[in-house]
Amino acid sequence: MLHTKQTNLESFLHQYKDRARLLITCNDQPGIVAKISKVLYEHGANIVQSDQYSTDPSGGTFFMRVEFELPDIERKKGELEKDFEPIGKELQMKWQFSYMNQLKRMAIFVSKQDHCLLDLLWRYQSGDFFCEIPLVISNHPDLREPVESLGIPYYYIPVNKDNKPEAEMQQLELLKKYNIDFVVLARYMQILSPDFIKHYRHRIINIHHSFLPAFVGARPYERAYERGVKIIGATSHYVTEDLDEGPIIEQGVKEVSHRYNVEDLKRVGRTIERDVLARAVQLHLEDRIIVHGNKTIVF
Amino acid sequence: MLHTKQTNLESFLHQYKDRARLLITCNDQPGIVAKISKVLYEHGANIVQSDQYSTDPSGGTFFMRVEFELPDIERKKGELEKDFEPIGKELQMKWQFSYMNQLKRMAIFVSKQDHCLLDLLWRYQSGDFFCEIPLVISNHPDLREPVESLGIPYYYIPVNKDNKPEAEMQQLELLKKYNIDFVVLARYMQILSPDFIKHYRHRIINIHHSFLPAFVGARPYERAYERGVKIIGATSHYVTEDLDEGPIIEQGVKEVSHRYNVEDLKRVGRTIERDVLARAVQLHLEDRIIVHGNKTIVF
Amino acid sequence: MLHTKQTNLESFLHQYKDRARLLITCNDQPGIVAKISKVLYEHGANIVQSDQYSTDPSGGTFFMRVEFELPDIERKKGELEKDFEPIGKELQMKWQFSYMNQLKRMAIFVSKQDHCLLDLLWRYQSGDFFCEIPLVISNHPDLREPVESLGIPYYYIPVNKDNKPEAEMQQLELLKKYNIDFVVLARYMQILSPDFIKHYRHRIINIHHSFLPAFVGARPYERAYERGVKIIGATSHYVTEDLDEGPIIEQGVKEVSHRYNVEDLKRVGRTIERDVLARAVQLHLEDRIIVHGNKTIVF
Amino acid sequence: MLHTKQTNLESFLHQYKDRARLLITCNDQPGIVAKISKVLYEHGANIVQSDQYSTDPSGGTFFMRVEFELPDIERKKGELEKDFEPIGKELQMKWQFSYMNQLKRMAIFVSKQDHCLLDLLWRYQSGDFFCEIPLVISNHPDLREPVESLGIPYYYIPVNKDNKPEAEMQQLELLKKYNIDFVVLARYMQILSPDFIKHYRHRIINIHHSFLPAFVGARPYERAYERGVKIIGATSHYVTEDLDEGPIIEQGVKEVSHRYNVEDLKRVGRTIERDVLARAVQLHLEDRIIVHGNKTIVF
Structure with missing residues (x-):
């Protein structure tokens, strides 16, 4: 129909080609943010936006959404996910990475x-x-x-x-x-x-x-x-x-x-x-x- | 407590001393507005605001709210209500006058x-x-x-x-x-x-x-x-x-x-x-x- | 594109074929509603909805919108408009009839x-x-x-x-x-x-x-x-x-x-x-x- | 007037006696969250809520609000603030701690x-x-x-x-x-x-x-x-x-x-x-x- 879409999509994919999001759910406990942000930092990721919520700081459920830039993400994401796994297991998380260059x-x-x-x-x-x-x-x-x-x-x-x-x-x-x-x-x-x-x-x-x-x-x-x-x-x-x-x-x-x-x-x-x-x-x-x-x- | 209220009330009562409202419900039928506005007009009332609604123009229920000014209303309202009664009966209305100089x-x-x-x-x-x-x-x-x-x-x-x-x-x-x-x-x-x-x-x-x-x-x-x-x-x-x-x-x-x-x-x-x-x-x-x-x- | 429109329009035109609206602006004065509703009533119109507003009951401007049903309106509207004209002149109105069977x-x-x-x-x-x-x-x-x-x-x-x-x-x-x-x-x-x-x-x-x-x-x-x-x-x-x-x-x-x-x-x-x-x-x-x-x- | 306030305040002060907030502004750069959360974690603080915003991940300004629980905060806050200072200087932050047991x-x-x-x-x-x-x-x-x-x-x-x-x-x-x-x-x-x-x-x-x-x-x-x-x-x-x-x-x-x-x-x-x-x-x-x-x- 209209050709705006193709142009928009291309510009979007170019702008966010190295952008990803991480969603996390686990039991609340001290050190979660420190551990997660450390792994991201060590892989060269820059946190762009981060939101957290805890139902109850003394023993509730903890939720987090992190949006980050990781230059050359396509090449590096395998390693990042691999290194993330031990933390995920340690904190008994449910977690999910999604990459903005893969359109839903x-x-x-x-x-x-x-x-x-x-x-x-x-x-x-x-x-x-x-x-x-x-x-x-x-x-x-x-x-x-x-x-x-x-x-x-x-x-x-x-x-x-x-x-x-x-x-x-x-x-x-x-x-x-x-x-x-x-x-x-x-x-x-x-x-x-x-x-x-x-x-x-x-x-x-x-x-x-x-x-x-x-x-x-x-x-x-x-x-x-x-x-x-x-x-x-x-x-x-x-x-x-x-x-x-x-x-x-x-x-x-x-x-x-x-x-x-x-x-x-x-x-x-x-x-x-x-x-x-x-x-x-x-x-x-x-x-x-x-x-x-x-x-x-x-x- | 504060004395704003008394001043406001006095100014309100003075401003609206001749103001009244009429609420009406009846079966919808031609001529309702004409008959009601005629009586009000004949008694010297000026309609300030009027709203109507009909659930269905062919045989539904008709609702009306009329706000009007009637100079010297305190003296004239008895006669107005009396002359309104035949119309109310003819149209089988429920109706109610209220006067703004009587605070609820x-x-x-x-x-x-x-x-x-x-x-x-x-x-x-x-x-x-x-x-x-x-x-x-x-x-x-x-x-x-x-x-x-x-x-x-x-x-x-x-x-x-x-x-x-x-x-x-x-x-x-x-x-x-x-x-x-x-x-x-x-x-x-x-x-x-x-x-x-x-x-x-x-x-x-x-x-x-x-x-x-x-x-x-x-x-x-x-x-x-x-x-x-x-x-x-x-x-x-x-x-x-x-x-x-x-x-x-x-x-x-x-x-x-x-x-x-x-x-x-x-x-x-x-x-x-x-x-x-x-x-x-x-x-x-x-x-x-x-x-x-x-x-x-x-x- | 879709054929819903045609069906909707036909049903609309059929439902409202006898429906019209009247918009009025004039100086506020007693009797406006009585005079207008009388003419409409005498021509067989039934007021379906009516709204009024007056900037100031003692000498402001008066506005009114009346929506009415007039069976066989297509044939009768000429006469209605002709009989409305003297009132319009008497009250120095601006007025405008519009008919719902004429789509804008x-x-x-x-x-x-x-x-x-x-x-x-x-x-x-x-x-x-x-x-x-x-x-x-x-x-x-x-x-x-x-x-x-x-x-x-x-x-x-x-x-x-x-x-x-x-x-x-x-x-x-x-x-x-x-x-x-x-x-x-x-x-x-x-x-x-x-x-x-x-x-x-x-x-x-x-x-x-x-x-x-x-x-x-x-x-x-x-x-x-x-x-x-x-x-x-x-x-x-x-x-x-x-x-x-x-x-x-x-x-x-x-x-x-x-x-x-x-x-x-x-x-x-x-x-x-x-x-x-x-x-x-x-x-x-x-x-x-x-x-x-x-x-x-x-x- | 009413005595609800006193009760509410006491319950509030009791519930949040160990709660604090940290507000941060600095140039965006990798590792901010990792460094801040590490210090908090090492002092025994549990992050309850955290919000961030970056005007532009490649060189914009970074803002963060962290709400955390630190048991026995009254005694520990001096040390926490002291240990925070080097990071604040390194990242050239403006930062501000506030403690919920000190009512504004x-x-x-x-x-x-x-x-x-x-x-x-x-x-x-x-x-x-x-x-x-x-x-x-x-x-x-x-x-x-x-x-x-x-x-x-x-x-x-x-x-x-x-x-x-x-x-x-x-x-x-x-x-x-x-x-x-x-x-x-x-x-x-x-x-x-x-x-x-x-x-x-x-x-x-x-x-x-x-x-x-x-x-x-x-x-x-x-x-x-x-x-x-x-x-x-x-x-x-x-x-x-x-x-x-x-x-x-x-x-x-x-x-x-x-x-x-x-x-x-x-x-x-x-x-x-x-x-x-x-x-x-x-x-x-x-x-x-x-x-x-x-x-x-x-x-």
Whole structure:
């Protein structure tokens, strides 16, 4: 479509070719920062940004995100990771390096509603998102055109109560074939099976409406209208086996009034949904999220 | 305490001595505005502000708030109300005139937490609220000082499971004695009986926390913390028999993060609660709220 | 592109085929509402929504927006307007009827930045905006593709300091040829001449960044960064001869921090700009704006 | 007044008796974090929270805030600071330790408007602020009562164009006598001399209104009203010689409409001002602000 994306991406990859991020979770204990920063320093890395959080300094859980520059990182990262391993074991960490010259590969799942999809595509092609979108999967044929017009393959895989296992099998094969890192459910109106979710644990991002107070169950906009809520919102979260109960990534709200009918509420809801989902995807792309139990630490 | 209040009140009463408001609910039908505005015009009233809302122009419910100036209103209002009655009957309206030279009389119920009480008192004495506060009632003795220092009587009426009917009786007598128009529950931690509520239908304003998504039941801040919510809020509503399920008047939110522990969330919650409750009281004082079913029209 | 638009438009036109709006400005005086609602009632119109505002009930300016249903409006509107004229003259009004079965015709002017354009097009094709977009005009060829892919003609009219009068002449001819009602400057980076503006007084909508405090002049994002602002915003306004000083329609803000570099600020700025501009266009499409002096009344 | 404060303070002092914060500014260079965390670790300190920011990893400025627990800190801090000095010199840092068992001492300057003062006092006595308020200074006698009712001395020092140097001398002596750490101008309507400011560089916090776009000069609310702004705000900043141009600490906004007259705008403005000022004071109390040039890094 537009050619801004290619230029942006190239400039991004050039600017950050030696940049990496390290995410850490472990039990809190003295010396963590000292040990980690020492290894990085000894390998010639310069810490650009670092965030920490500890649930409780006397025996809680410790979280850390470090962003660093390491000149000639492509050549040196093997050695860095190798030397990091003893510390990781000593401190009983979960840790993960990610390198900004390897763009994350995002798959989008969509049904018939296009607002979230189009917003993600716009941010992708305008260079707000630095990632690859190798494919879009849908249980409906409707949204093929805007996807293919950007040169992105669109897979139409119908889902019904009889073929669900086969459909998910087909989806998983595509995700594997395209080497997908994470999945965004852009108003995908199908419940994924626990088995599917297991393959992408904390790597499937969903968006749903939210209200103050919440209306669980069917027809939420209608019930929010009947109760006359003054604020509506949307919540983005990682998908877990508990439907819509996974760790919250990002939330947003807008004020409404009695003048909004159900259609108006849905229209405003769409605007919030696409905004909140895009922010959640951005946070994920920047490796800013650590999941801990059923909550997120967002640095 | 400070003497700003008296000056503000006098100036307010002088400026709006001939100002009144009319609230209307009826079935929608052609000619409502024409008939109402004609009567007002014939009595010499000038419409200053007028808001309407119709749930559905073909047979829904019609709501209207008219604010008008009527020179020498004190003398003329009897005749105006009398001439309005035939229209009210013809259109099968619910209607209510209120006159700005008659300050509303607000009672505050409070327990031990002072943030909502102090904010209401501050707005009262600083002249943001134009009303009387003839008394404060509490089931604890703790907050006597800031109330009495403003010259407002403080009634300490302990409530427990044995004496609740007697306590409510005593409260109702005080409300009657002081000629109270409406009651504000400023974090009053007792459930009012249906019988009590009946005496002040749609005239008791409550405030409670709200979350996206909602956490119904005990320990909401703890559970919001555990789920890692990114936005917390508060909801002000009229009290009905369904605890915390009455018509919503006003809502507000603030963003939070994983860095907020349970105490921090409660602290932010207090700030939102006092702000939202004050705005709800302001709307009530200005006769901007019409209750319809379980929702509010806020003009 | 997508075929949702056509369906939405048809359903809109069918639902509101008998709906109209009336905007009024005049000196405040008793009886305005009575007289206006009487005429509407006598012609069989049912007022669906009505908003008024008076700068000062004793001799200020009075503003009113009435939305009404008039069955068989297409046939009856001539007579209604004719009978309205004597009242308009008596009260020395400015007034304007608009009919919802006549979709407003919006032209978009754009340069190289696409964020506002794409958002407007998305809302158009998704059925959030009920209007026609007969053409897009640009001083650059870059954004032809997304416009033409929706079947909208794209006119590339280069502008430089030598050809500006001719270019504006050409633009005005196109606007006339396509019968354009109003113009949206979606980041159009050219200053329109006073002569051009005169043809579309209070019918050209612009968007620009805004800061607390303001940074007038060149490189505003750079200066906002240097000052370390914590909130950035955007303002949409009608274009007048005073560059960026016209009546404000809508504003919006987002919080930022020291972590945002200049590029980040611009990225957030783009998100606010497209959101605020879309809201301003929505208000204009719904005839909710009355300009008075250098300010707007937005009902 | 209320006795909550004393209890809160004691519990705070007990909980954080071994907690300290370290603020650092220096040129960015590899190894900073490693060196700092090593010293802290060797002295037995456990890093509880750590934030960093670098304007540019290749040669920019590096900022860091570390919060740490050091058991028996009162006894050990001398040695820690001594051992830190060589690193500070090596890296050419500006650094500052602060200890949470030493409450900051805040002076409030006020004139006639009470909204900011009362909010600060409420947060102080309710235990939201952990600090001492040893005195309030005013150029008017009006607000003596609410201050003295909390047992805080109130000094009335009239200021006029003739006595300004003497008045400031008197103020400075009081600040010295009471061992004041920082000053909050809670709507203090006098301009402080450069000489006064020099004594409390980046330790005087001011609040002023802000608009999108800004209205510099006299009668800002009147002009904001005339332009019909839709959002008003407030900005809190450190006082520098350039009036109202110092480094911004915190900002806030609220939406308004044409219905707000000048008085309403001022009323909303007061609510934003007290909220934004309180948040700025909170950030200062928690040592979250580093001033760099004319901007702040807020961790």
